[in-house]
Amino acid sequence: MEPPGSFFLKTGFTRFCVSFFQNQFIKKNNRTMTRQLLFLCLIISWAGCQETENTSDAYGNFEATVSTISAQGNGPLLWFEVEEGQRLDAGQVVGIVDTTQLHLQKEQLWATIRALPKKLRDALADIQVLEKQKANVRRERDRLQRLIAKKAAPAKQLDDLNGELEVLDQRIAAIRAQTSLANRAILAEKEPLRAQIAVLEDQIRRARIVNPVAGTVLTKLVEPYEVVRTGTPLYRIGQLDTLT
Incomplete structure (x- = not known):
């Protein structure tokens, strides 16, 4: 020409x-x-x-839309099925990054959640001791009331026993309040643990390499079993059906 x-x-x-x-x-x-x-x-x-x-009346370059697909997880590339010139569909799974450590961390968090009920405080034993003391004081008060009725004992002793019963009731109420507060704090640990599990599950999903756009593989940048990090370029794909 x-x-x-x-x-x-x-x-x-x-x-x-x-x-x-x-x-x-x-x-x-x-x-x-x-x-x-x-x-x-x-x-x-x-x-x-x-x-x-026969001479062309126009000149120019044809260009395809090229996308670089990168890893969204960290670890060895256990499976990677991409070859140059291969046609890929949108949504096609082409590889997976090792998720062993993520699964172990997830199981550890579930174990912590399962152990939370064992950390709950049981105030029943302490309360039972105080209730026995109250029963003894009531018996003594009842006996004293009979003696006072016969004018065989001073009334001041009755006031002392009633004051002792009030103190025991206050101690029982305080133990119940403290136990409830401590148990709520323990149970509150469950929600942050569940949130951490949700983060790990998202990372596990992202370990699956899903091709986002339909096109032809132009360049393969990594091989199976290579260690990749989030953002590591894996391959370039071009949409050759839409040349510009």
Whole structure:
């Protein structure tokens, strides 16, 4: 293919030939030779026109939309099924990053959650001790009331026993409140642990390498069993169906 402008060079050269030979041969009155040369120049000019018709009237580069697909997890690339020139569909799973450590961390968190009920405080034993003390004080109070009724004991002793019962009731209420508060704090640990499990489950899902767009693999950048990190380029894919 000749570059644009070759036609003009040829036609310009043709005009020069015609003008030159006309001047030379007219001077010599050789009209026959002049006609032959003119005919030859016309043939050359016509050939140049034919070649110009086959020349492209536009030039440019065709480009495809190229995407670089990167890893979204950390670890060895256990499985990676991508080859250059391969056609991939959107949503197609092409590889997976090792998730062993993520599963172990998840199991550890579940074990912590299962152990939480064992950490709950049981105030029943302490309360039972105080309840026995209250029962003894009540019996003593009842006995004293009978003696007071017979005027065999001073009334002040009854006031002392009633005060002791009030103290025991206060101690029982305090133990119950403290136990409830401590148990709520223990149970509150469950929600943050569940949130950590949700994060790990998301990381496990991202370990699956899912091709996001349909296209043809242009470049394969890693091989199976290589250790990758989040953001490591894995391959480049081009949408050759939409050239620009």
